[in-house]
Amino acid sequence: MRERGRRRRLLGLGSRTGGALLKHRLGGQADWRALGEALFEGLSELKGPAMKLAQIMAQWDDLLPADLADELARLQRQAEPMPWGDIRRTLENCYGDPATYFASIEQRPFASASMGQVHRASTHDGETVVLKVQYPGLAEVLEDDLRQVHRLMRLGRWLRMPQVRLDALFEELAASLRGELDYRAEAEALARYRARYAQRDDLVIPEPLPALCGPGVLAMRHVSGTPLRELEGADDATRQRLGTALADWLTEELFTHGELHADPHAGNFAADAEGRLVIYDLGAVIEVPAERLKAMMRLLEATLAGDPMAMDEAVMTLGGRQGQGAPLALYRESADAVAPLFQPGPQDFGDVRVHRRLRELSPKVWAAMDRLQPPADTLLLSRTLNGHYWNLVRLGARLDMAARVRPLLAWASS
Incomplete structure (x- = not known):
């Protein structure tokens, strides 16, 4: 009985989220603050995989509407304790x-x-x-929760991500959550x-x-x-x-x-x-295999060279974008947005101009997911590195990234 009640609440939160996303796609004004408050209250009480997924999404604070991201971020610091x-x-x-x-x-x-x-x-x-x-009792409800989370993740189709990629991403997430127990x-x-x-x-x-x-x-x-x-x-x-x-x-x-x-x-x-x-x-x-790292460094090298054709080749080497029609304009814009962090000398991660450009770029990247088609393990790795990037932003770190990546680029080419 308790599991059925839990399932109904998760499905209700999923329906409310789907309604907001549909309204947004159709050009309406979604109340992101109200949705965020509902998700915070519901997931804070339910705990488990759905709350974890929301915490992960909150780390993509360059993608979500600000009001929604602010509310989900509370799950990382203000979640209601269990009695x-x-x-x-x-x-x-x-x-x-x-x-x-x-x-x-x-x-x-x-x-x-x-x-x-x-x-x-x-x-x-x-x-x-x-x-x-x-x-x-979390171990007992985990698999049922994961099934509901899988249904919630299908809302990712609004990003035009192929279902096979969403399913692979879910399997990566599910393995991670099982491991956390x-x-x-x-x-x-x-x-x-x-x-x-x-x-x-x-x-x-x-x-x-x-x-x-x-x-x-x-x-x-x-x-x-x-x-x-x-x-x-x-x-x-x-x-x-x-x-x-x-x-x-x-x-x-x-x-x-x-x-x-x-x-x-x-x-x-x-x-x-x-x-x-x-x-x-x-x-x-x-685990991050050396070949995966080398492929990502080749993508970075092509990005820093401002070479969209080499960027596309690197994306395909990573296992993405197997179809036709390279998004060359997006590659060029991505290179322009990333380049300032890799200028010679210390670069300020607290420079709002840099991450403002990255924020503006992110929705365009997600809108092109049906063409980029990144593999699930690259999406999770990218999400993790993105979270660490924003930690450096919070600290206002000043790092000479050009000097840091130089030996890594040489290693990737060896």
């Missing part, structure tokens, strides 16, 4: 009596997300730890990343505590920090240090280790008291 009684059941399933392991557990979470929420706790030794607690894998990822970056003094990654982990609970040492989204008013030196650390880490992660932290919303990053970049939540890590 303590429900969370306690998960803790009891893991520990029996939680008092055996903990002197106290804060009932009010300090972070609530789509698949779980985070509570501070104190051990009997006086150590502060954090417990990431999976929402009870595996807290054992996330604990292993935390340990792997801590070992991998142990020599870097500009990064902090929480330490998992295997002895306190169990079904539906991931325990970590507490690492306090100021969330990245609250750092826009921090002093310039701190923001530049964090921006450099983020860019260096992403480059090493991709081009040395072939992996990428795939949940880039600002709540997953912070600055500790020493100004180091704190990286939270490794529940979503994707």
